[in-house]
Amino acid sequence: MQFSELGLSEKVLRAVEASGYTTPTPIQAQAIPFALTGRDVLGIAQTGTGKTAAFVLPMLSRLEQGRARARVPRTLILEPTRELAAQVEEAFNKYGLQHKLNVALLIGGVSFGDQETKIMRGADVLIATPGRLLDFFERGKLLLTGIEILVIDEADRMLDMGFIPDIEKICKLVPFTRQTLFFSATMPPEITRLTEQFLHNPVRVEVARAATTATTIVQGLVASHGGGDKRETLRRLLREAEDLKNAIVFCNRKRDVAIVHKSLVKHGFPAGCLHGDMDQPARMASLDAFKNGDIDILVCSDVAARGLDIPDVSHVFNFDAPSHPEDYVHRIGRTGRAGRSGVSITLITTDDLKHLHQIQDLIKKEIDWLGPKLDDLPPPEHTERDRARATRTRDRRGGRVERSERPERSRRERVVSDEPPRPERAPRERVAAEEARPPREKPAREAREPRPPREQRAPRRREREDDGPAVVGFGDHLPGFLMRPVRAKAKRAE
Numbered sequence: 001m002q003f004s005e006l007g008l009s010e011k012v013l014r015a016v017e018a019s020g021y022t023t024p025t026p027i028q029a030q031a032i033p034f035a036l037t038g039r040d041v042l043g044i045a046q047t048g049t050g051k052t053a054a055f056v057l058p059m060l061s062r063l064e065q066g067r068a069r070a071r072v073p074r075t076l077i078l079e080p081t082r083e084l085a086a087q088v089e090e091a092f093n094k095y096g097l098q099h100k101l102n103v104a105l106l107i108g109g110v111s112f113g114d115q116e117t118k119i120m121r122g123a124d125v126l127i128a129t130p131g132r133l134l135d136f137f138e139r140g141k142l143l144l145t146g147i148e149i150l151v152i153d154e155a156d157r158m159l160d161m162g163f164i165p166d167i168e169k170i171c172k173l174v175p176f177t178r179q180t181l182f183f184s185a186t187m188p189p190e191i192t193r194l195t196e197q198f199l200h201n202p203v204r205v206e207v208a209r210a211a212t213t214a215t216t217i218v219q220g221l222v223a224s225h226g227g228g229d230k231r232e233t234l235r236r237l238l239r240e241a242e243d244l245k246n247a248i249v250f251c252n253r254k255r256d257v258a259i260v261h262k263s264l265v266k267h268g269f270p271a272g273c274l275h276g277d278m279d280q281p282a283r284m285a286s287l288d289a290f291k292n293g294d295i296d297i298l299v300c301s302d303v304a305a306r307g308l309d310i311p312d313v314s315h316v317f318n319f320d321a322p323s324h325p326e327d328y329v330h331r332i333g334r335t336g337r338a339g340r341s342g343v344s345i346t347l348i349t350t351d352d353l354k355h356l357h358q359i360q361d362l363i364k365k366e367i368d369w370l371g372p373k374l375d376d377l378p379p380p381e382h383t384e385r386d387r388a389r390a391t392r393t394r395d396r397r398g399g400r401v402e403r404s405e406r407p408e409r410s411r412r413e414r415v416v417s418d419e420p421p422r423p424e425r426a427p428r429e430r431v432a433a434e435e436a437r438p439p440r441e442k443p444a445r446e447a448r449e450p451r452p453p454r455e456q457r458a459p460r461r462r463e464r465e466d467d468g469p470a471v472v473g474f475g476d477h478l479p480g481f482l483m484r485p486v487r488a489k490a491k492r493a494e
């Protein structure tokens, strides 16, 4: 099959040729002819299969007729993340060089002003994330009544991100007669319901089973202990990996993205990070640095990295096994793209095991262990951080005992620390604690209230107490105040 057989316009064919593509990918070969005739398309395809061009190329052909009006875009593409939206914009720039179309991007984290100017000029193509689009619409800055083609991309990711109510709202705002091109890597029931509601007699194009992983990717598992040991395992793998050109490291939580990134940088790895809490310029800067090769390692969360087209990623490391098994397919799909080979390694701790079983059930395949399995791992080593902390503790205490070796001492350490004395502590111990307190507290107290020398000070109550056997009542002791009434009475009488 050749691109010229798909029915694309001359201009589009020239752009395809200029980008160096010789044959259409399966999703392109199957979807483009239908998309060109105006049929709705339901494309079930993973990223990396060429699905962006499968909707961009027919859109370009169809947009050659007609013109956009101010505030009334002609086509709308919905993307779950800002990065994906920016990536689709790049595809329009690449394939639409000769079309001189107005392409507007409506994504969060960017000022409204510039985006509004583009909409006012009349957008042939509007690429948006759902939230920002509705924001614009609700402010009356945009009309959706002129939409001829609606593309919903990465629908299952939209579901994960809670965008389905927004998508339903948007589908009701665009004309009933528009063409809809709908893409999803998986088809959970909520997505099927959405397609039944909003697609009209779609042609279903499925290029690979949703849960299949590319055969060009070598997959492996590496057992590790958790915490700092896991980061050490990752560093070892990064150092030892063969033919590592660049790598994406996935973590399940944003917090861990930050920790792993910081740790890699600290150990001298040229790494950047990408997660949803970063502002847009920072996200774009990380992504560009990775694409340009300024950094070799990008530590990511799933949301930030889903669907990103970075053509030449040699390795993917799953720092955590993903808790949604479909994410495994997406993550490792960052490598081995467009027929290239790639390596994917997943770190497995005991906490990751249950996710691993779900992943293997989904992909219907056992992933090989590289090195010992979890049960055969030697006992956890001290992590570098633990060692450093222990050294610091030893130094502080004149090289006595490693704190990590004596966890039961932690309370005793508090006795000689800055903490206030504990009520149950014996008096002598408390005095010791007072004396052992670091000198920095003393000047502060002295500044507040100058005290007489110790020998002139009245003894404190606890210091007067006897440590001897318990006594009943006053015992043999006659309290001092009972000795004083005569003088006290005499004073009062005066």
Ligand code: AMP
Residues within 6 Å of the ligand: 021, 022, 023, 024, 025, 028, 046, 047, 048, 049, 050, 051, 052, 053, 307, 308, 309, 311, 337, 338
């Ligand atoms: P996508 O699935 O849209 O993210 O595309 C994955 C990668 O495949 C991108 O880097 C595209 O540039 C590339 N690509 C798209 N179509 C073709 C094609 N027909 N031949 C070779 N590579 C392609």
